[in-house]
Amino acid sequence: xxxxxxxxxxxxxxxxxxxxxxxDKLCHVCKKCRSVWGKTYRKKLKIEIFNAYGGPVCKxxxxxxxxxxxxxxxxxxxxxxxxxxxxxxxxxxxxxxxxLKQKCFPDKNRYQVLCxxxxxxxxxxxxxxxxxxx
Numbered sequence: 127x128x129x130x131x132x133x134x135x136x137x138x139x140x141x142x143x144x145x146x147x148x149x150d151k152l153c154h155v156c157k158k159c160r161s162v163w164g165k166t167y168r169k170k171l172k173i174e175i176f177n178a179y180g181g182p183v184c185k186x187x188x189x190x191x192x193x194x195x196x197x198x199x200x201x202x203x204x205x206x207x208x209x210x211x212x213x214x215x216x217x218x219x220x221x222x223x224x225x226l227k228q229k230c231f232p233d234k235n236r237y238q239v240l241c242x243x244x245x246x247x248x249x250x251x252x253x254x255x256x257x258x259x260x
Contacts, residue, residue, distance in 0.1 A: 130156035132163070168220055175223045176239050178231035186255045189241035197223070198240040202253050 129136050131154045142152040143160065153160065175197055176182040183190050196219060199207065211225060226232065240248070240255075248255045 128152060130154075130159055132156070132159040171220065171223050171227065175226060175231075178226075179234065179237045180239050183239065184241040184244055185238045186240055186244040186257050189243075191241075194241045194243070195239055196242060196245060197226075198238050198245050198248070200236055200238050202248075 127136050128139055128142055128150070130142075133156060135156070137156050139152060141156045141158070143157060144151060145153040148154065155163070169192070172195075173182060173192065176192075176195060179197060182192055182195060184195060189195065198204075208222065212221060226237075244255045244257060247257065251259070
């Protein structure tokens with residue numbers, strides 16, 4: 127049994143992730159609290175990134191629903207950048223967001239906020255969102 131440092135509940139050891147750096151080899155936070163913290167942190171990070179790169183609104187169609195928005199590489203070089211940054215590891219959105227935050231949000235002209243529809247439209251239409259062709 128172990129007490130979670132966030133919820134203060136005494137829980138069975140299977141409710142904690144491994145952490146080899148700790149004396150008991152278990153994380154000090156239970157899996158449930160860690161999951162809640164992670165979701166909250168990722169949402170906060172996403173909003174912080176969007177604010178740094180033009181605000182939480184799609185630059186193309188003005189969509190404002192956060193869950194539909196993502197960071198787009200203006201020059202369509204996202205795959206190349208992820209390959210350089212993360213080598214063989216698969217770095218997803220939040221890994222890139224972390225790197226950009228660590229570097230104090232560089233290259234303001236290299237990234238833009240787009241909704242997923244505009245991003246996929248751009249990807250499948252030779253780098254131009256169908257909204258822009260009208």
